[in-house]
Amino acid sequence: MAKRLFDVLAAGIGLLVLAPLLLLIAAWVRLDSPGPVLFRQERVGRHGRPFLIHKFRTMRVEPGPLITIGQDPRITRSGAWLRRSKCDELPQLWDVLRGAMSLVGPRPEVPRYVALYPPALRDQVLAVRPGITDPAALAFSHEAELLAAAGDPEREYVEVILPAKLALSARYAAEASLATDLRLILQTLGRLLGRQLTR
Template sequence: MTRRYDVVKRLADIAGAAGGLLVLSPVLLAVGCFVAVTLGRPVLFRQVRAGRLGRPFPLVKFRTMTPDGGAAGIAQDAQRMTRAGQLLRATSLDELPTLWNVLRGDMSFVGPRPLLTAYLDRYTPEQARRHEVRPGITGLAQVNGRNALGWEDKFALDVRYVDERGPALDLRILARTVRTVVARDGISGHGVPTTVEFLGSDR
């Protein structure tokens, strides 16, 4: 059953991503122009993230921050975040290019969010199980608090998704994602523009 579900899910991902890129192409163009005018070039943000089984892949999103100039960290991120970037994040329009990642097979529509490869050796063995499936644009953690959740709670929900995944759960998550995006829930962590760095858990 799991194998059949994985095959059907992948086919649905391909159809959904291809259709989404086609239908939303005017929106993608408009957002790209908006980013170019308000933030300049490059329009797209690329960052290596960990995919299924921890394999690295280049995540693609619309850029929401000014160039880092070699700086890094939460404080610098707060300074680099612009009003235009906040708008894109609040509406989740910055996520639209990740449809390309879904089409390529790097990601799925539903699954644990892809995180930095630097986190791979910081997970407990239980937390690392989140990489047993493809990462997703949305997931169980994203509809239950998103960035307002602490890392331990996020990872617990990720692993729960791995264990309970199926068509019914995916549909519930997708439906709740629409509500979460409209309500703009959990966009940022407490006092930070996105979320704090994961430094590891007690094993």
């Protein structure tokens, strides 16, 4: 109950405070390339229920792989900045407010990759709401670069990165508390601020 109340208050305040920035980003995305402002994709949520995740669109609207590899040619000019700053994730505050996500929780995957989860870990990870950040998101913030360096990016993701992320997410789900969430939020904000200051 305390976690959900915190999520609602923080997401609601965040959407109100960031409203001018969200409008500016939406206009930039719209003017930068043809297509919708928001990217919507089916992900697997709590207890295995599917939901649509919302992000600012960072790529041109064309077919491509589910994973983003390095300097993907589909990435737009606005999308490159949004990805670096992680501002493309801001619309997920709405997903938190409506109850599909939490501020902190295992990052939600597409059904194709959730089908590869070992049953025991699947049940543990999907027992909690997915989140905007978690230990796996922090540990693999450079995931696109790792995939770009791999000879077979899809295989690297499925056999190396996904199991490592899943183990971190399962550990979070087993140990989660409001104090843990606050620490991860501060770590995430610190990481993002440090990234901006070093550019």
